[in-house]
Amino acid sequence: MPLAAEEDGGATFHPPSLADFFPPAIWFEGTPFEINRIILVRLIAVVALMLIFIIGARRAKLVPGRFQSILEMGLDFCRNSIAYEILGEKDGKKYVPIITTIFFAVFFFNITGVIPFLNIAGTSVIGLPIIFALWVYFMYLWQGVKKFGVGGYLKHSLFPPGVPWPIYILLTPVEALQVFILRPATLVIRLLANMMAGHLLLALCFAATSFLFFEASGALKAFGAVTFVAGFAFFLLEVFVAALQAYVFSILTAVYLQMSITEEH
Amino acid sequence: MITAPLVAAAHSAVVAAEEVEEVNPLLPHTYDIVWSLVIVVIIAVVFIKYALPKFQAVLDERAEKIEGGLKHAETAQAEAAELRAEYEQQLADARTEAARIKEAARAEGGAIVTELKAKAAAEAARTVETAQRQIEAERQQAAVSLRNDVGALATELASKIVGESLEDTARQSRVVDRFLEELEANASATASSTTSAGKEN
DSSP states (O other): OHHHHHHHOSOOOOOOOGGGGSOOEEESTTSTTOEEHHHHHHHHHHHHHHHHHHHHHHTOOSSOOHHHHHHHHHHHIIIIIIIIHHHHHHHHHHHHHHHHHHHHHHHHHHHGGGSTTTOSOGGGSTHHHHHHHHHHHHHHHHHHHHHHHHHHHHHHHHSOSSSOHHHHHHHHHHHHHIIIIIHHHHHHHHHHHHHHHHHHHHHHHHHHHHHHHHTSOTTHHHHHHHHHHHHHHHHHHHHHHHHHHHHHHHHHHHHHHHHHHOSOO | OOHHHHHHHHHHHHHHHHHHTTSOTTSOOHHHHHHHHHHHHHHHHIIIIIIHHHHHHHHHHHHHHHHHHHHHHHHHHHHHHHHHHHHHHHHHHHHHHHHHHHHHHHHHHHHHHHHHHHHHHHHHHHHHHHHHHHHHHHHHHHHHHHHHHHHHHHHHHHHHHHHSOOOSHHHHHHHHHHHHHHHHHHHHTSTTHHHHHHHHO
């Protein structure tokens, strides 16, 4: 790609592309354990997350220090603002660990998109969103089946009570589509698309800034300042989006669980 | 000048697009799924089995401590209130006792004063009575002696009057005067009255 640009003229402008998400392999090329740059970024994120929480848990004291307070604030947020808020304290208690794990994991994989030298979100390649979504998918199905039995769960989720029967002709297929396909699919695509778009936006702004500053001539250089400011703004936006998408993912997890295990809609 | 980079950009975008058509971002690669699974499993295990229970334990312990502290404070407060009530009760009792003692002392004092007054009055009455009795006795004594004296005097006077001629008033008055003088002389020398009286006669 840079080659193509160089052929055209001396200037090199590297626009971000979907190819960014499929970098060349570093190790184990061609095997199921192929490691490329993005996998490496994910591994770094995991190590960071593990370190923070293992050290945090090991040093957890009755009277929290600053570090522990911050962690506890995050845990508290997951427990109260997500799990208890949606599921209530009684049901929520059981799912707090899972929801917390999903929140922090998704957040850490999202935030790598704005960390210098990593610069790509771990969730911007579909594998990770798929795994998270499948986890949530099987969990809410299993919890529903465990509570109502297979038939009971199907009846509960596909034939919502309080509707005259002819409506079921229309409603039931829609509900089935919802429960079995749309919920997990939207979980995957929402997260993936947000993170991909974020990366493309940021990369575009910084690529343009770099190009305009160093390659463009005359007045065009001034536009570099504009793209730089835009890049800065998008950087902040991406930090926000990283947290927001983690929140959305975990709150939807709670909502789907709630829909599976609550008696009435 | 401006067109060259733009063309280049457009071109590379096209090239990228062409390249991308081979990689659909919605179709996961095997390695992507494998590593994602590994990663998520690691995170889930560490979080759910280790980190979160540990934090939960600390939170529970803290909640327990706080609850214990609150309960302790409550007990302490209740105890303090009890002690205070007891103390106040004691104080009130002491006050009542003091008031009672004061009242008793006042009553006793009153009684003492009344008694003393009565005693003094009795004493006074007794003194007065004694005095009166003495006076009465003296008066009677005086009356007796007077009666004796008056009798004697009257007899003496009468004998004198009868002895002298009572013809003229001058003589009569002279007799009386002389009698009075004698009487006076008698009075001035009471100790030797009996002897002088004897001499005069």
